[in-house]
Amino acid sequence: QKEVEQDPGPLSVPEGAIVSLNCTYSNSAFQYFMWYRQYSRKGPELLMYTYSSGNKEDGRFTAQVDKSSKYISLFIRDSQPSDSATYLCAITQGGSEKLVFGKGTKLTVNP
Amino acid sequence: NAGVTQTPKFRILKIGQSMTLQCTQDMNHNYMYWYRQDPGMGLKLIYYSVGAGITDKGEVPNGYNVSRSTTEDFPLRLELAAPSQTSVYFCASTGGAGWTQYFGPGTRLLVL
Numbered sequence: 001q002k003e004v005e006q007d008p009g010p011l012s013v014p015e016g017a018i019v020s021l022n023c024t025y026s027n028s029a030f031q032y033f034m035w036y037r038q039y040s041r042k043g044p045e046l047l048m049y050t051y052s053s054g055n056k057e058d059g060r061f062t063a064q065v066d067k068s069s070k071y072i073s074l075f076i077r078d079s080q081p082s083d084s085a086t087y088l089c090a091i092t093q094g095g096s097e098k099l100v101f102g103k104g105t106k107l108t109v110n111p
Numbered sequence: 112n113a114g115v116t117q118t119p120k121f122r123i124l125k126i127g128q129s130m131t132l133q134c135t136q137d138m139n140h141n142y143m144y145w146y147r148q149d150p151g152m153g154l155k156l157i158y159y160s161v162g163a164g165i166t167d168k169g170e171v172p173n174g175y176n177v178s179r180s181t182t183e184d185f186p187l188r189l190e191l192a193a194p195s196q197t198s199v200y201f202c203a204s205t206g207g208a209g210w211t212q213y214f215g216p217g218t219r220l221l222v223l
Binding site: 042 | 115144151152153156159203210211214215216217
């Protein structure tokens with residue numbers, strides 16, 4: 001079983017839709033959960049970072065972590081064409097451990 | 112702060128040639144990483160460093176070498192380039208809470 005599983009999509013939605021992006025993981029020792037956004041031909045950039053279970057909101061974006069299910073989600077409300085990108089989840093145990101990345105989900109928001 | 116910078120942006124190599132991908136960060140981060148990204152395959156860790164003079168292999172180190180003589184620089188060396196090394200290469204460094212990584216803009220490499 002891979003450490004992190006992420007549906008690669010692609011996902012295409014109309015402008016204004018609510019988008020749900022998800023990852024599952026296998027190691028219960030993971031404690032830090034991140035979402036990166038990567039525009040075409042650019043490097044990934046950190047979008048949100050959470051520690052422990054629960055929700056974290058930042059504008060139109062909400063990151064959700066359910067440690068009991070080993071499931072993390074990113075919700076985008078009122079999606080915009082500028083949200084069109086690949087979204088990668090990343091998790092780590094922290095300390096000196098490396099990040100483990102999902103394969104990324106390509107999202108297109110159509111005007 | 113420039114963050115993480117990478118050079119060159121794009122390069123075409125012939126099979127068997129060698130080259131060095133440059134990476135520099137100005138955030139005084141101890142941890143630095145090299146990844147390759149192939150279409151639909153996510154990021155694969157090639158090498159990483161926890162500080163000057165200390166490097167270690169990642170998931171896909173074969174065909175690559177690294178060195179870390181300073182905190183700022185972490186060059187990646189390709190010896191005897193092969194078509195399988197055609198990819199986009201990203202350098203990253205770690206700092207801040209939760210070990211979040213900051214990425215450079217990438218180097219696109221084509222081996223023909």
